[in-house]
Amino acid sequence: MENTEGVFFLTGKDFKNAGAASSSLKGILEGRGVPQPIIRRVAIAAFEAEMNVIIYAVAGMMNYTITDEMIKIRIQDMGPGIPNIEQAMKEGYSTAPDYIREMGFGSGMGLPNIKRNSDTLTVNSVVGEGTTVEFSMNLPPAE
Amino acid sequence: MILSDIRDILKAVVLARKEDMGMQIERAYCADLMSDVLAFSISHSLLITGLTNTQVIRTAEVATITAIVFIQNKRPDIQTIALADEKKIPLLVTDLSMFDTCGLLFEKGLRSCNGLEF
């Protein structure tokens, strides 16, 4: 099958549409006939990454590439950056304010959840500039 | 059990997808933190929560949760209900507390998501 590529633009603090990009991505994966358990992993990881942008950044974008072998997602934001990535990868570590916690997010499980669901994950961040999170999931060979 | 059993056990009101009350549910997960739901819930389970914003519907959608029960008579706004309707996710609301909701459903045979993958 031909590769599918695309991009979604994300706006910081736009809680009304938070999750819409991941939802659309899920639809695209379903359209390509990707197996359900893999769609679930991609959708969960993308949603966590999307929420991170909505919560912390001014704006960002989600690029996706789907090939026969893998699904690759890159989320790039203009945000505060992560001073200590190692710490942010730990479950339960969070700098989120209370109103975010009351919304059900910011419990320090975002990056760990992305890691749990992906086959590769890289996080690059510059404090004061932004963060790029890139992850991929392998697809089983076509029958 | 099916969703109408859950509705009857909890004396719940159906807010979205009345037509789906025949859907089968065997597992449940309860939490107010959506990242926790994303991390530990399994596909085709019931989500019981005290949060009512649109992110709950998004969470259910990406985690392929079958239906949502809101506790303590917490009612989502019209946009949230509309999104659930669009995503075909039934919504129920009960007067009961989270504890009594989970306890009653467990007593009637619903089981948790522990140790299961997707």
Added chain:
Amino acid sequence: MELQEVINSLSLKVENPSVNLKREVTGAYVSDMLSDVMGNAHEGFLWITLQIHLNIVAVASLKGLSGILLVNNRVPAEETLKKAIEENVPILTSSLPTFELVGRLYSLGLRCR
């Protein structure tokens, strides 16, 4: 119901065994929202949550809760445990998810009312 009976029945781990465990559990409350617990939990209730940060101890102490039960293998943060010892609030842990723990507590006869 005695707290010790709850601990034994559900094989809970006591994270701060130095606190006084001799207390009555009058009911139970499930929430991950601190403001909700402040508003709705009653004295003597056991609080079931996945929150591990420091403020849970203050909430439990202010409301006179009989203890905090952390689910899903959550471990209390170091400062949380320290504060819990100071405030004499039992912190219990379990590997089970909330739904399962609640189901078992409900079978023991605990209610939230």
